[in-house]
Amino acid sequence: MLNDISLKEAFELVLKNITPTTLTKTISLNQALGEFLAEDIIAKRDAPAFSNSAMDGFGFKHSNSKKLKIIKTIYAGDKFEDFELNEDECVRIMTGAKVPKNVNTIIPIEKCLKVTDKYIEIPEIKKGANVRVKGEEIKKGEILIQKGEEITPETIALLASQGIYFVKVFIKPKIAILSSGNELKEPWEKANDDEIYNVNSHAIKALLQNKGFNAEIIGIIPDNFEKTVEFINSLKNYNVIITSGGISFGDADFIFKAFKQNGLKELFHGIKLKPGRPTMVGFMKKTLVFAMPGNPISSYLNTFFLAIPALRKLSGANKYYYNFVYAKNKNEFKLNPKKAHTALGVLKYGEWEVINNYKYGSSMLSALAKANSLIVVDEGKEKIKEDLVKIIPFNTDFVKKGMFFN
Amino acid sequence: MLNDISLKEAFELVLKNITPTTLTKTISLNQALGEFLAEDIIAKRDAPAFSNSAMDGFGFKHSNSKKLKIIKTIYAGDKFEDFELNEDECVRIMTGAKVPKNVNTIIPIEKCLKVTDKYIEIPEIKKGANVRVKGEEIKKGEILIQKGEEITPETIALLASQGIYFVKVFIKPKIAILSSGNELKEPWEKANDDEIYNVNSHAIKALLQNKGFNAEIIGIIPDNFEKTVEFINSLKNYNVIITSGGISFGDADFIFKAFKQNGLKELFHGIKLKPGRPTMVGFMKKTLVFAMPGNPISSYLNTFFLAIPALRKLSGANKYYYNFVYAKNKNEFKLNPKKAHTALGVLKYGEWEVINNYKYGSSMLSALAKANSLIVVDEGKEKIKEDLVKIIPFNTDFVKKGMFFN
Numbered sequence: 001m002l003n004d005i006s007l008k009e010a011f012e013l014v015l016k017n018i019t020p021t022t023l024t025k026t027i028s029l030n031q032a033l034g035e036f037l038a039e040d041i042i043a044k045r046d047a048p049a050f051s052n053s054a055m056d057g058f059g060f061k062h063s064n065s066k067k068l069k070i071i072k073t074i075y076a077g078d079k080f081e082d083f084e085l086n087e088d089e090c091v092r093i094m095t096g097a098k099v100p101k102n103v104n105t106i107i108p109i110e111k112c113l114k115v116t117d118k119y120i121e122i123p124e125i126k127k128g129a130n131v132r133v134k135g136e137e138i139k140k141g142e143i144l145i146q147k148g149e150e151i152t153p154e155t156i157a158l159l160a161s162q163g164i165y166f167v168k169v170f171i172k173p174k175i176a177i178l179s180s181g182n183e184l185k186e187p188w189e190k191a192n193d194d195e196i197y198n199v200n201s202h203a204i205k206a207l208l209q210n211k212g213f214n215a216e217i218i219g220i221i222p223d224n225f226e227k228t229v230e231f232i233n234s235l236k237n238y239n240v241i242i243t244s245g246g247i248s249f250g251d252a253d254f255i256f257k258a259f260k261q262n263g264l265k266e267l268f269h270g271i272k273l274k275p276g277r278p279t280m281v282g283f284m285k286k287t288l289v290f291a292m293p294g295n296p297i298s299s300y301l302n303t304f305f306l307a308i309p310a311l312r313k314l315s316g317a318n319k320y321y322y323n324f325v326y327a328k329n330k331n332e333f334k335l336n337p338k339k340a341h342t343a344l345g346v347l348k349y350g351e352w353e354v355i356n357n358y359k360y361g362s363s364m365l366s367a368l369a370k371a372n373s374l375i376v377v378d379e380g381k382e383k384i385k386e387d388l389v390k391i392i393p394f395n396t397d398f399v400k401k402g403m404f405f406n
Numbered sequence: 407m408l409n410d411i412s413l414k415e416a417f418e419l420v421l422k423n424i425t426p427t428t429l430t431k432t433i434s435l436n437q438a439l440g441e442f443l444a445e446d447i448i449a450k451r452d453a454p455a456f457s458n459s460a461m462d463g464f465g466f467k468h469s470n471s472k473k474l475k476i477i478k479t480i481y482a483g484d485k486f487e488d489f490e491l492n493e494d495e496c497v498r499i500m501t502g503a504k505v506p507k508n509v510n511t512i513i514p515i516e517k518c519l520k521v522t523d524k525y526i527e528i529p530e531i532k533k534g535a536n537v538r539v540k541g542e543e544i545k546k547g548e549i550l551i552q553k554g555e556e557i558t559p560e561t562i563a564l565l566a567s568q569g570i571y572f573v574k575v576f577i578k579p580k581i582a583i584l585s586s587g588n589e590l591k592e593p594w595e596k597a598n599d600d601e602i603y604n605v606n607s608h609a610i611k612a613l614l615q616n617k618g619f620n621a622e623i624i625g626i627i628p629d630n631f632e633k634t635v636e637f638i639n640s641l642k643n644y645n646v647i648i649t650s651g652g653i654s655f656g657d658a659d660f661i662f663k664a665f666k667q668n669g670l671k672e673l674f675h676g677i678k679l680k681p682g683r684p685t686m687v688g689f690m691k692k693t694l695v696f697a698m699p700g701n702p703i704s705s706y707l708n709t710f711f712l713a714i715p716a717l718r719k720l721s722g723a724n725k726y727y728y729n730f731v732y733a734k735n736k737n738e739f740k741l742n743p744k745k746a747h748t749a750l751g752v753l754k755y756g757e758w759e760v761i762n763n764y765k766y767g768s769s770m771l772s773a774l775a776k777a778n779s780l781i782v783v784d785e786g787k788e789k790i791k792e793d794l795v796k797i798i799p800f801n802t803d804f805v806k807k808g809m810f811f812n
Contacts, residue, residue: 008811011808012808028594029593029608030608030611033612033615033616045597045599047770047771047772048769049597049599049600049601049602050599050600054767054769056654076587076589077587077588077589077590077601077629078589079600095654095700095701096587096589096602096700098600132767132769137767137769137770137771137772138772144772144775145775150801150804152612152616152775152801153609153612153613153615153616153706154609154706154771154774154775154777154800154801155775156608156609156612157605157608157609157612157702157706157771157774157775158771158772158774158775159593160593160603160604160605160608160609161602161603161605161702161771162593162603163591163593163595163596163597163603164593165592165593165594181482181483181502182483183482183483183484183502184483185569186571187435187565187566187568187569187570187571188434188571189569190569191451191455191569193451193455193456194455194456194485194504195455195483196455196502196567197566197567197568197569198566199563199566199567202435202436202562202563202566203559203560203562203563203566205436206439206558206559206562206563207559209439209559210439210558210559223483248462248501294482294501294502295501296563296567300559300560300563309804312804317804318806319804319805319806320804321804321805321806321807321808321809321810322803322804322805322808322810323753323754323755323802323803323804323805323810324755324756324809324810325731325732325733325753325756325799325802326731326732326733326734326756327731327732328732347729347731348729349729349730350730350731350732350796361460361538361543363454363460363538363543364453364543365453365543365560365563365564365567366453366543366544366550366564368560368563368564369550369551369558369560369561369563369564371560375812376810376811376812377811377812378811378812381812384812389812390756390809390810390811390812392810393731393799393803394560395556395558395560396729396731397728397729397799398556398715398718398723398725398726398727398728398729399725399727399728399729400724400725400727401727402417402418402727402728403727403730403796404727404728404729404730404782404796404798405414405782405783405784405796406781406782406783406784406787406790406795406796
């Protein structure tokens with residue numbers, strides 16, 4: 001029988017048993033999106049690297065002089081022998097241009113009282129206005145970005161500004177995806193009415209890809225114990241194996257035994273969870289094995305919920321727990337308090353609604369395709385009320401109406 | 407001078423003026439992630455395609471008989487000449503296996519009162535339990551997924567289950583990214599202390615990539631009017647051009663004039679927005695042109711906020727407005743009510759906090775790298791209070807602690 005453990009326990013047990021990789025590679029910024037840093041990034045230069053103007057305007061040494069002679073124009077990128085201004089002088093200066101030695105204040109043209117080709121007249125203005133001072137944001141030598149951070153468009157901006165083009169990142173795991181069931185047809189094949197298509201391999205591969213992991217679809221596990229033992233044995237060079245189906249205790253479910261024959265030590269086999277109870281996670285020597293249920297919603301959800309955080313930890317990421325957002329639950333729905341639950345829903349305009357009152361079956365892919373988020377409920381709850389709930393989004397970025405203005 | 411319009415107006419004006427592409431291509435599911443469907447997807451088969459068992463158990467015709475003889479075992483994928491059971495008979499049947507003609511109820515082994523090799527004894531059980539009836543989820547011929555939907559892992563699951571492997575999608579636009587400023591060094595070059603790096607091209611490219619759009623970094627616009635006119639003229643085969651810098655009214659800001667010389671008609675030039683005022687959007691014949699500010703946070707935010715929704719509409723997506731989530735704002739901060747504002751912050755565990763009290767400069771990339779979300783505030787607000795606010799996430803999926811259980 002399945003040795004059901006709680007979902008919380010299952011989740012933590014998987015993460016606890018994962019040792020992050022130490023394998024690294026060096027890549028350039030244009031390949032770096034979605035990789036995890038294998039080193040702290042140290043600032044190579046001050047930011048700003050030189051004191052410069054934050055606006056198009058006139059730069060001067062702050063004093064009581066209110067009529068200033070324009071002695072020079074400085075454009076962004078101009079290089080010049082540094083010089084000092086007198087108190088009655090100013091320079092025309094463009095955004096980003098280096099300010100001369102004793103210029104400490106910039107006034108934009110529209111705040112001047114008078115502007116001619118020769119001079120300007122200015123009102124009172126705060127000393128230091130519109131000058132970005134060398135090093136005020138970042139000091140050379142400080143830690144800019146920490147090891148384990150994911151490289152995002154935002155970190156790429158920061159790295160580029162520092163002239164850091166090559167970064168050391170962790171090598172992501174080599175992942176094999178298998179399905180079980182010789183009856184399955186691939187979606188490019190013709191299936192008769194009494195045949196079904198292989199959904200799980202393709203869904204799991206796309207889900208992993210969406211979360212930054214490449215995986216290979218290896219094929220379909222043979223419906224025969226000896227051949228399966230041999231097949232699994234051939235996969236030991238993968239860091240991770242994800243199977244679906246054949247992991248409950250029906251007669252044809254010999255996948256677990258075939259893994260055991262190959263030295264697998266399971267962390268658990270069975271979770272007190274709906275959907276997705278028949279799930280096994282373990283290690284075959286160093287290879288992390290997820291045996292997911294055959295029902296496509298269960299295998300999707302457990303890959304999302306259990307495998308992705310594990311893959312992130314394995315890949316050296318320093319953030320691998322799902323974040324959540326609060327949303328108002330639109331419809332109360334019932335649960336079996338003896339189990340934990342994952343339920344699909346739609347998160348839109350700050351509200352969340354469970355799909356079909358949580359009455360969809362775990363093979364109903366139309367429910368999955370409608371959903372953009374899920375709720376994870378610990379055991380012991382009999383219902384989810386119309387109240388604030390914690391939601392994990394997965395495809396909520398865009399909607400049909402613009403309602404985001406505050 | 408800049409002809410400032412409101413951010414709301416700017417946003418709607420851009421979207422209103424975009425005609426979605428009609429260009430399509432046919433691709434296979436394994437290339438389809440992130441593409442937009444150019445056709446309604448019609449169900450090719452019922453789902454389930456045949457009535458089948460939702461569990462491992464015993465199948466029978468519901469009646470008053472409570473002791474049932476096991477006459478056969480049916481595995482998933484087994485093909486057989488259809489047959490009928492007597493009321494005192496049952497079949498052992500596995501999850502997903504086809505049920506014989508008059509089997510209408512399945513009981514899982516653990517609910518049986520007694521199980522031997524020959525027969526089972528069962529308690530009262532609801533007629534229809536654990537049988538998935540042909541067509542109960544999807545009827546052949548109905549619209550499964552609508553034109554314009556983004557292909558996600560979830561829709562890939564649904565498409566695979568229908569044996570739909572080739573889909574028609576819209577061709578995404580060809581996008582050119584330019585920076586202005588001859589002073590810029592590329593991040594792989596060596597810059598002296600008085601030189602700065604090209605951030606915008608790399609940040610914009612990564613941001614577009616993150617949102618599913620490929621773009622080419624074309625180079626740096628010449629610091630000379632005639633050459634710029636010629637350079638822009640050479641880019642007319644792109645569907646979209648995104649430039650950064652040189653678009654306010656400083657002396658060196660001749661990019662706008664060079665676009666005009668090439669026949670550009672602007673929708674607006676200047677937004678009442680902080681940061682990101684000097685922004686121009688227009689059309690040069692059919693080419694959509696975004697001229698973003700030079701300050702890297704401004705150009706990042708306006709690309710995120712204005713360009714990405716436009717690119718989605720141009721690509722035939724049916725959802726192109728940002729969704730939002732509610733979060734409790736942790737720290738009150740002040741705004742200039744004459745402008746709209748976009749402010750960076752951190753969304754974590756249901757709470758949102760603006761970066762550095764909204765006092766970072768628009769060149770401070772460390773602020774951008776810390777942020778995972780933004781708030782968009784319409785003009786007329788003097789402050790954002792400690793209250794529920796609408797937040798647009800961009801990198802909020804993972805955090806350091808697991809707090810998502812309800």
